[in-house]
Amino acid sequence: MTDEELPELARGLALAWGVAASPQRGPKREMSVERIVDAAIEIADGEGLSAVSMAAVASKLGFTPMSLYRYVSAKDDLLLLMQEQVTGVPPESVRKAKGWRARLRTLFEAQVRIYLRHSWVVTLPITGAPITPSSSAWLEAGLKALSDTPLTHEERLAVVLSITGDARWYGTVLTGYASQSRASGLTADEVTAQEASLYDRLITADQFPSLREAIDAGVFLSESDPFRFTIERLLDGVESYIAGLEAGAPHEAAKTWLQP
Amino acid sequence: MTDEELPELARGLALAWGVAASPQRGPKREMSVERIVDAAIEIADGEGLSAVSMAAVASKLGFTPMSLYRYVSAKDDLLLLMQEQVTGVPPESVRKAKGWRARLRTLFEAQVRIYLRHSWVVTLPITGAPITPSSSAWLEAGLKALSDTPLTHEERLAVVLSITGDARWYGTVLTGYASQSRASGLTADEVTAQEASLYDRLITADQFPSLREAIDAGVFLSESDPFRFTIERLLDGVESYIAGLEAGAPHEAAKTWLQP
DNA sequence: TCCCTTCTGTGTATTGAGTAAACTGTTTAT
């Protein structure tokens, strides 16, 4: 199959879906898209996304920067493929979980783990809904988890979208700490401590009474995971909504999009 | 007050808190941090964050690029101040709302509106928890909304954090559409239509049955707002959790952070 | 077989970003 059959498909997407044409003649290829992507991921994992330059990737493989352009048409392509690679497909554990709630929770945790392992993923620019094999697989898994519920298709999508957002947010917040930790050369605990001290100096009980109270209660030094608390609250809410539907309640009226 | 009293405070943060030293001697300043930030915001609003270069900002003000460095120590500083400026403080409507639920909903909507008006904000890199006046004010408003509830301080922070994340996610998703729309020169509807057609071609009922079903149900062409659905489910969950506490239920056991 | 086309990886050059350093001229404190 050549990419001529999918004319509007961007080169990056074509590669992601594995429908890019491969040449017949000319010298043997010494590299491959896979090796390039893997090298780039290794750099990003170790030194952050900003360390991923075409030159750095090429040099890691022992080639010149320009040679990469035979395989990926632009850096954006490479970034998309990196994302695709580390995201992969949902693990078995999601399907094995019993009931929609456990499945969604597992899905959430699996996504979070990806973001924790490859924190640069959440810093990639979002360009629309990139319709890739892996994003489709995750979406499929989420929708499937809810397929036995009385939720409408729109409601199911909303829940899955929200869980993905929560996982991303989890990753985003932790990535912030990690990047600051790397930038300053301090450990995570030291960053937390430094931050707590900053708060102490800048947040007055006068201007920010509730925040001050929370600081004094030690919330910024806490060991408990706030994200896992709220994901349970979300699932609680979905559960009681489903219970309502099963008891004969109508679906909530659709709300329109917020306007600026 | 000079910034000597806050030695570890980064220049950008010092500016944000308004505690940077202002010089006594030398020629009159022709620019100001405010004008620079405003010019940068105007560019970002109109042409996206990538159009914000030191040169572009300077030229908009009629100066040379290097002159900006008298006011902001680096581009990162400028970005932080831009974020600070557009975020501002929560509107009156948040405080005026009755009850924690309405307040949090209003807070959510206010944040979303900021992200819709200035979609580049969600694309800014997150560096730890930037402790700025505006982020503190929003946090304060959220915690205050929950101050009459039996939630622990940690639980309150978790809820507020989650709502902020949801608002950001809302902005992120819509920004993706907007940026794609600008990049391709198509209208939002055309992007949606093009995306729907891509889905149609690539998503087979074979590989992605639930997703296929959702597509056929038209979820990607729907006019209803999925984010406002799930934020209500989250609030439902918090509400029933609070009701449980008031009925004597214990607090949920703290969960540890997920490990990669 | 030979040559021509197609492809590979390389070298070089261009463009545009951020910013360091040195410079010119201006204002204010002493």
Place this chain on the structure above:
DNA sequence: ATAAACAGTTTACTCAATACACAGAAGGGA
């Protein structure tokens, strides 16, 4: 008045991404 402190400019350097042209390698057709 003079020196110190400052404002904005000039110039130059670094590091990205990537366009373009090339020399050589592999296969197809004569």
